[in-house]
Amino acid sequence: xxxxxxxxxxxxxxxxxxxxxxxxxxxxxxxxxxxxxxxxxxxxxxxxxxxxxxxxxxxxxxxxxxxxxxxxxxxxxxxxxxxxxxxxxxxxxxxxxxxxxxxxxxxxxxxxxxxxxxxxxxxxxxxxxxxxxxxxxxxxxxxxxxxxxxxxxxxxxxxxxxxxxxxxxxxxxxxxxxxxxxxxxxxxxxxxxxxxxxxxxxxxxxxxxxxxxxxxxxxxxxxxxxxxxxxxxxxxxxxxxxxxxxxxxxxxxxxxxxxxxxxxxxxxxxxxxxxxxxxxxxxxxxxxxxxxxxxxxxxxxx
Numbered sequence: 643x644x645x646x647x648x649x650x651x652x653x654x655x656x657x658x659x660x661x662x663x664x665x666x667x668x669x670x671x672x673x674x675x676x677x678x679x680x681x682x683x684x685x686x687x688x689x690x691x692x693x694x695x696x697x698x699x700x701x702x703x704x705x706x707x708x709x710x711x712x713x714x715x716x717x718x719x720x721x722x723x724x725x726x727x728x729x730x731x732x733x734x735x736x737x738x739x740x741x742x743x744x745x746x747x748x749x750x751x752x753x754x755x756x757x758x759x760x761x762x763x764x765x766x767x768x769x770x771x772x773x774x775x776x777x778x779x780x781x782x783x784x785x786x787x788x789x790x791x792x793x794x795x796x797x798x799x800x801x802x803x804x805x806x807x808x809x810x811x812x813x814x815x816x817x818x819x820x821x822x823x824x825x826x827x828x829x830x831x832x833x834x835x836x837x838x839x840x841x842x843x844x845x846x847x848x849x850x851x852x853x854x855x856x857x858x859x860x861x862x863x864x865x866x867x868x869x870x871x872x873x874x875x876x877x878x879x880x881x882x883x884x885x886x887x888x889x890x891x892x893x894x895x896x897x898x899x900x901x902x903x904x905x906x907x908x909x910x911x912x913x914x915x916x917x918x919x920x921x922x923x924x925x926x927x928x929x930x931x932x933x934x935x936x937x938x939x940x941x942x943x944x
Contacts (some may be wrong), residue, residue: 663779687931689908692720695740695759695863696891697779699820702756704746704915711737715756715917717910719861724883724892726906726923728899730943733912735895739863742893743779744772760860780854784866786846788838788853796838796849797821800857817854824852825882831869844875851882855890859888862886864894868901880905899939903927911935 657839691698695718704712712734719725719742727735744765748753759767765775777800789796796818800806807813819836821827826848830841838849847867854862862881868876883892883905898900902909903923910920911934919932930936937943 664909670904686716686917687919688926689937690717690910690917690920692718692723694721695719696721696761697893698757698759699738699741700757700759702738702741702754704734704741704755705753706749707751711915712741713915717917717920719891719893720907722887722889722891723907724887724894724905726902726909727893727895727912728902728909729912729938731897734915735910735912736865736919737915738912739865739893739895741780742861742863743776743781745776746783747772774804777857778859779861779863780857780859781863781865782847782850782854782867785870786843788841788846788849790839793821793838793841793849794834794836797852797856800853804857806857820852820856821849823855823886824848825878826852842875844871844878847871847875847879848882851879851886855886861888861891861893864892866895866897869897876901877888899927911938913938 685906697719697769698717700716702712702715703710706775715734715738722911727739729735740746741754741758742765744754746754754766760779764770764778789799791799795819797820798813801813801816807816818827818831821830826845829845830849838846841849851862851867868879871879880901886892894902894906907924908920909923909926911918911926911932913934919926919930919935921931926935927939930939
């Protein structure tokens with residue numbers, strides 16, 4: 643992890659996430675406006691592979707109908723690391739994130755190819771239940787999305803669905819433990835029956851994190867989890883990510899290079915659907931190996 647100077651690219655509020663009812667990926671045309679910087683990309687530079695991979699992808703291509711959004715992505719995500727994915731809007735980073743827990747399955751025109759594994763197990767095998775996979779590989783979205791239920795029921799929902807507890811006492815303990823891990827217990831312990839939607843934005847996002855970790859996932863995916871939050875709430879989420887990485891593997895998509903520098907162990911730079919470079923975060927923000935990476939982090943485009 644490293645510190646960047648205060649100067650940074652203007653943050654965009656447009657996410658390259660593809661919502662479940664989308665007909666095509668968003669933002670690709672905006673990226674093509676930067677084609678003057680589209681120098682040749684021959685494979686991925688840096689350190690895309692690790693010895694202790696928790697998740698891995700090989701020859702990953704993603705298509706929306708006839709349009710290809712991801713091109714030949716090859717990468718490992720290490721056990722208990724925080725991997726940050728950065729790049730211009732529409733570059734494919736959120737599309738790739740959704741590959742890792744098969745959220746793209748919800749888009750009829752989306753097709754994913756290649757080999758994708760969790761602890762060596764093919765997550766796209768016919769016998770793999772996507773619902774069970776998403777319990778093992780949880781996701782926190784850009785905007786907090788608490789259920790229209792009580793704070794307690796938001797956290798307990800997954801445990802009830804998957805039968806993780808045997809009685810109310812065990813469920814109570816699980817709710818408390820999850821809210822504590824998410825740094826929210828002290829703030830809501832006397833209001834568990836109040837609606838989760840009544841919390842502040844930062845509290846709602848931590849509630850969603852508590853809901854995710856309540857089913858004891860192995861990997862947590864975060865798609866711009868702080869883009870809608872104020873600086874104080876953002877700092878709390880970033881601190882929480884660092885704490886959670888002791889138990890979980892985390893992959894985060896972010897438009898904030900400062901955030902990537904603060905929280906991640908390695909950073910992956912995407913451009914026009916291609917994985918350009920993966921490296922230790924300190925290196926990628928000080929001595930990047932690819933010209934495109936340098937162009938992006940120095941603000942020449944974004």
